[in-house]
Amino acid sequence: MRTTEQWSSKIGFILSAAGSAIGIGAIWKLPYVTGINGGGAFFLIFILFSLFIGFPLLLAEFVIGRSTQKEAVSAYRSLAPTTNWHWIGKLGVLTCFLLLSFYSVIGGWIVIYFAKGLFGGIISEGVDYALVFNETIGNPILVIVAQFAFLIITVLVVSKGIKNGIEKVSKILMPALFILFFILIIRSLTLDNAMEGVKFFLAPDFSSITSQTILYAMGQAFFSLSVGVSVMVTYSSYLSKKESLIQPAISIVTMNLFIALLAGLAIFPAVFALDLEPAEGPGLLFVVLPAVFDQIMFGEVFLLGFLALFLFATLTSAFSMLEIIVASVVKGNEAKRTKFSFIIGALIFAVGIPSALSYSVFADILIFSKNIFDAADYLVSNILMPLGVLLISIFVTRKISKSTLREEVLQHSRLGASAFTIWFFIMKYIIPLVIIVVFLDITGILDKIIEFF
Template identity: 55%
Template sequence: MQKKTDQWSSKLGFILSSAGAAIGLGAIWKFPYMTGMNGGGAFFLLFIGFTIIIGLPLLIAEFIIGRGAQKEAVSAYKVLASNNGWSIIGKLGVFGAFILMSFYSVVGGWVLIYSAMSIPGLIITGTADYQGLFTTITGNPGITILGHALFMIINIIVISFGIKNGIEKASKVLMPLLFIFFIILVIRAVTFEGAMEGLEFFLQPDFSKLTGENVLYALGQSFFSLAVGISVMVTYSSYLKKDVSLPMSAGSVSIMNIFVSLLAGLAIFPIVFSFGLEPTEGPGLLFIVLPEAFAQMPLGELFLCLFLLLFLFAVLTSSFSMLEIITSAFTANKQRSRTKVAWIAGFIVFLAGIPAALSSNVLVDVKIFGLTAFDASDFLVSNIILPLGCLLIAIFITFVMDKALVKQEFYYGRNLSPGLFRLWFPIMRWLVPVTIIIVFVSSLGML
């Protein structure tokens, strides 16, 4: 198969960039508030279980499909299957990335605004009404649209430079710094008075509170946080050399994702309970809790500024992967300019995200099946498109793709035990699709 000219320069660059694509808002922003709204410790335990048993095998599968085809998401399925109809998986992924990016960029805009405000020290003030600050920012249509627009422009510029010069170089430096700052935040959070109540909420599971809806959300969160189901990782791994072990890389990404999710919970919930906040606050939880924590630290304004800038980077690395899958799908034949496609795609995503940006102000009373435009977009991606995409990928790699090629890609780059493939393949063929179907069907009562 023809080698791609645009490739990752190193295994570390690929792993950190994939981790950046997976972590971002999924682990740092969405995981805490989803955990808070869905029962705490029981949700967290389900999330870990789904990530290891379902998400990790799926991540390996997407890596195999991408590197095996050496093509982006849509073309990969055409190359690996005799029936071009399977390209519907890649097309579903591009559509899912488009919808996901449209509301993801809105949150990215919030992070961008908070980052900009933190530089002159405008967040930590004497009033300490951080909930009111978040409501003021998201309630202003001009500010939310501006943040959304600026966030998209940053994405477009980076994607225009391509893989090695855009995404990889930044990931190698800034991802480790984010881990360090998160650990500092956790150390401070657990020392607050009343922190133990928050730790119990997060780490002590109460399964009596779980419903089919909670289980579906936990499954969706595991897919969302690993970025599986929309073939983002198919596109990323298509740039990967053959000397990299896909199972080991997928394991590294999954462990980092669980670790950051754990850090997010350990940082957020002790502060929530210490300051009498509600864990069910929703999407604004992180933006309310972070200033509360840093305000209690020496040099709090400086640390908040640095943390927000690193958080902004984590958010951007995730959004890069989404715009990358859209851009690469339309530049696969090399007949279109990457820069031109990135600008056009980014502008269309910006337009599509305007309803989500306005759903907390101008369009707050406009509902789609009882949900705002923002929440409806999130639900569509996390709980319908991602599980469906994962189900189709599981069927494709075990029933359609050549098993010899699958096995070959599985073992490239590392002398792994022969039994590992014999364990992974049946999990992908039976356990993954059956689990997705059972969880989805059990949750239909809420739709």
């Protein structure tokens, strides 16, 4: 069955898909995982994974979705009937469910900070912003209420559908986010000792690279681009057959890397200028932002504006995660959308409560030395997403005819057959090999190779 809605324009699709990709992945997560994993070397590896693994995968998911015009599970079933390959779509749905369960916790943190900003309760002279953050996420009732509020907003928008919900919001919010980022970067770069932060972020120290650095960089690339979970299969199923697939893929990867660069240039100069710890962890952004805006005239106003846009960028990612789940249930029957949006939202909220309480009530519960929140993040980013990427690369090159792939990839594009040949080779041989080597590095082979060089 053909999906009942489509994007009203190519720019609407690009901004919505970019909103899915950018969100917390580029703004919240990239700075802190970069800080934990040594800075510039990690960022460089992240860029390489985004370009040479993420981009081909993004294009592959576009091919699956646009060629079938179906949501994730039905798309795989349509291309490979009477097989079990549709479980790739189900794996994506499960991954998005788990991802949104802890992602909504971070969204709740932003809701709290935004609410505090409305009443001028964030910036204050002599405040220890790290302590404020720890006290905030350590308040069990507050974080659960905030997580609930974030999910309610997400559910309401997704329940409105594609054109009137996701696309309309994304067209307004994504451009505004870039403007606020530039203001933050200008101030961050003019702080004393800011260049030390720039060096940390952009000057690679290859001696700091380990197999964990590579694994986390790969997971971050997949997380940032929303690949491996079939979100882009569902989003591209709403795209007209008249549109090129290559141009949106290039635009999304470029925007994602640009936002990642902006996030690093906004955060790390301030980290070093304010003598903070780059390996702060998940709270890095919430500690640095108030400290930077504290140095700016009318900083409270600018901080509130940035928090608003950060919240909206986070929501655009949440929209995509909920959309793939809802779309897989309603299967084009839009009459069911509102009902199932709320039911699924409620289930995600319930599953996310342990993550929300990971820094308070459940702080002592550890899974492989990680709290529940970090364990959920690790499971999604470093196990389920790479697994999804591996399966998609195998599926695309072995279950879809080469002629169909060539037609979809090159349609309305100026690129020739050689570009398709390179893409196909990367998908069939390079990506599976990279995933297997990095993902299954149980014996420490990567560390031995790194030590050799």
